Amino acid sequence: MTGLSTSSISPLLTAAFVATFAAIATSSFRKWMKSKKPYAYIPGPTPSTVVAHSYAGYLLDLHSPDALPWHFNVPEEYGHIARLKGGLAGADALYITDPAALNAILIRQQAWFPESTEFAGLFGIIHCGDGVASVQGLEHKKQRKYMDALFTANRVSKLTPMFYQVAHQLEDKLKAAVSDTPGKVVDMLDCLTRAALEIIGTAGIGHTFNSFDDKSEAFDEFHGAITSVLPLASRLFLVLPFLESWRKMKPVWLRRTLAYVGTLPWPSARKFRAAVDAMHPVYVNLYKARQRMLEEGGSAALADTAAGGKDLITSMIQANWDADEAHKMSEDTVLANMGSIVHGGQETTSSSLARFLTIIAEDQDLQVRLREELRDAKAKKAPGEDLDYTELEKLPLLDAVVREMMRIYSPVTFVWRQTTKDVVVPLTYPIRSIINGEETEELLIHQGTAVYLGMSAANRSTAIWGADAAQFKPERWLNRTQGESKLPGAYSGMMTFLSGAKVCPGKTFALLEMKLVLAVLLLSFSFEPIPTPIDWRMGITLEPRVRGREKEGVQVPVRVTAL
Numbered sequence: 001m002t003g004l005s006t007s008s009i010s011p012l013l014t015a016a017f018v019a020t021f022a023a024i025a026t027s028s029f030r031k032w033m034k035s036k037k038p039y040a041y042i043p044g045p046t047p048s049t050v051v052a053h054s055y056a057g058y059l060l061d062l063h064s065p066d067a068l069p070w071h072f073n074v075p076e077e078y079g080h081i082a083r084l085k086g087g088l089a090g091a092d093a094l095y096i097t098d099p100a101a102l103n104a105i106l107i108r109q110q111a112w113f114p115e116s117t118e119f120a121g122l123f124g125i126i127h128c129g130d131g132v133a134s135v136q137g138l139e140h141k142k143q144r145k146y147m148d149a150l151f152t153a154n155r156v157s158k159l160t161p162m163f164y165q166v167a168h169q170l171e172d173k174l175k176a177a178v179s180d181t182p183g184k185v186v187d188m189l190d191c192l193t194r195a196a197l198e199i200i201g202t203a204g205i206g207h208t209f210n211s212f213d214d215k216s217e218a219f220d221e222f223h224g225a226i227t228s229v230l231p232l233a234s235r236l237f238l239v240l241p242f243l244e245s246w247r248k249m250k251p252v253w254l255r256r257t258l259a260y261v262g263t264l265p266w267p268s269a270r271k272f273r274a275a276v277d278a279m280h281p282v283y284v285n286l287y288k289a290r291q292r293m294l295e296e297g298g299s300a301a302l303a304d305t306a307a308g309g310k311d312l313i314t315s316m317i318q319a320n321w322d323a324d325e326a327h328k329m330s331e332d333t334v335l336a337n338m339g340s341i342v343h344g345g346q347e348t349t350s351s352s353l354a355r356f357l358t359i360i361a362e363d364q365d366l367q368v369r370l371r372e373e374l375r376d377a378k379a380k381k382a383p384g385e386d387l388d389y390t391e392l393e394k395l396p397l398l399d400a401v402v403r404e405m406m407r408i409y410s411p412v413t414f415v416w417r418q419t420t421k422d423v424v425v426p427l428t429y430p431i432r433s434i435i436n437g438e439e440t441e442e443l444l445i446h447q448g449t450a451v452y453l454g455m456s457a458a459n460r461s462t463a464i465w466g467a468d469a470a471q472f473k474p475e476r477w478l479n480r481t482q483g484e485s486k487l488p489g490a491y492s493g494m495m496t497f498l499s500g501a502k503v504c505p506g507k508t509f510a511l512l513e514m515k516l517v518l519a520v521l522l523l524s525f526s527f528e529p530i531p532t533p534i535d536w537r538m539g540i541t542l543e544p545r546v547r548g549r550e551k552e553g554v555q556v557p558v559r560v561t562a563l
């Protein structure tokens with residue numbers, strides 16, 4: 001009989017036991033490693049500095065003012081899902097530009113990917129309450145019903161005369177400034193910021209800031225506050241994770257004391273607080289005035305307001321007034337939404353318009369072609385009559401240029417979301433593991449993971465848009481049908497206005513504003529570049545500075561000649 005003696009079984013059993021134990025230990029260790037670094041198989045950039053590596057991980061690279069090239073490079077070098085290494089102090093995060101994954105995160109499975117507490121907290125503080133920018137779920141849905149009703153194409157088209165009123169004020173002001181000197185250098189960012197604030201003031205909240213009056217203190221104070229609050233906030237990024245819990249802290253005296261003590265040694269934080277304190281009273285006064293009118297004269301009384309009751313917020317206040325108790329928004333919520341609308345409608349559009357002027361200043365041929373298109377359209381109108389909403393919409397070259405601007409120079413570089421439970425999302429582009437080379441076509445995102453949605457990077461991905469993705473080529477919109485991109489973005493498949501529940505409600509407003517202001521400017525002025533390059537650096541939106549003259553602050557100088 002062939003058999004094993006007890007003396008030979010014992011070493012075999014021992015070996016089997018050791019092997020089993022080793023296998024279990026290795027598997028447990030792998031599982032433990034995976035739970036600590038579940039994304040170790042995903043390629044991604046290494047934090048660039050030793051300090052970043054050991055303390056903040058990817059955070060400094062992601063938020064740095066010079067981070068734009070870093071963002072654009074991530075999908076090109078590492079793929080459309082990239083691991084962001086957390087370093088010692090933080091967990092790994094994911095940088096996502098994959099179309100199918102973005103679709104799941106923003107639309108199909110959006111319930112599990114709420115806005116990050118960082119942004120919710122920040123906007124809750126800036127707007128002094130819980131408006132659309134800082135709430136989630138059902139409360140967000142309820143508020144968006146009010147907001148989306150304000151921004152339908154039909155309602156926005158009715159704001160066109162108010163937009164023109166401001167655009168012509170800008171035209172007159174600029175004519176007066178350059179009439180004596182052809183090619184005079186003008187800071188167009190300043191002009192367009194004034195125009196954007198005045199447009200959102202009159203059409204958005206029924207209020208004028210007298211933005212074109214050089215002596216207007218109301219303008220100076222509000223303009224200073226609204227243009228500085230986000231750049232200041234971007235310098236506070238290391239405390240952003242704590243803002244939401246601070247905002248909800250009770251008792252209130254403790255919260256206020258902490259804010260006072262915490263901001264004392266920190267100039268950026270003090271200035272940030274001062275900017276918030278300068279904006280809020282404007283909204284409160286406007287709101288109270290509208291409420292008084294409603295109490296005294298009912299809805300009809302609102303016709304006596306500056307914009308005849310047609311501005312967005314007066315319509316919102318009226319709808320809220322008419323709503324039954326269960327569906328009403330609180331006073332604080334309406335106030336926070338006034339802040340959301342003014343903020344949303346300010347810096348994004350003014351900086352895009354200024355960027356646009358630098359592009360056409362550099363490309364004289366494009367400038368001439370755009371002007372010709374506008375002149376041809378105007379020639380069909382009665383003298384002195386402006387192009388209406390539909391006519392502006394129908395200009396193919398202007399439309400293509402605005403689309404390409406929005407694709408390639410998205411003012412918002414990225415947004416970030418949290419993951420509230422383990423979720424599997426599909427992928428358009430498989431991940432190739434850097435550990436074993438295997439490909440996976442879906443991604444398990446673990447609860448608690450921060451996911452960064454790289455909007456600008458997705459808009460420039462060569463896999464999605466072709467080898468010329470990084471080039472400004474308006475023709476791509478003349479030759480290609482809408483919706484061809486695989487991305488789920490709400491505007492021509494680009495991510496600029498996002499998509500899903502949090503999609504920008506002001507998209508139609510912004511596009512009309514940009515086209516209309518450009519039309520007025522191009523028909524009255526020609527633009528040439530200054531010789532020094534302008535660098536657009538990343539804040540929470542983009543910040544332009546003249547190279548070598550950074551200390552002068554944000555500006556977009558352009559040579560302007562009246563036609």
Ligand code: HEM
Pocket residue numbers: 115119132133134144200204340341342343344345346348349352410411412415496497498501502503504505506507509510
């Ligand atoms: C070029 C112009 C604009 C761009 C690129 C833009 C982009 C965006 C993006 C990406 C978001 C989502 C942010 C997030 O989820 O964290 C957003 C939200 C928002 N935008 Fe815009 N926006 C623009 C103009 C406007 C205008 C003109 C208004 C108002 C008149 C506006 C009002 C808002 C509001 C209220 C939100 C918050 C929506 C919510 O949280 O539900 N935006 N915008």
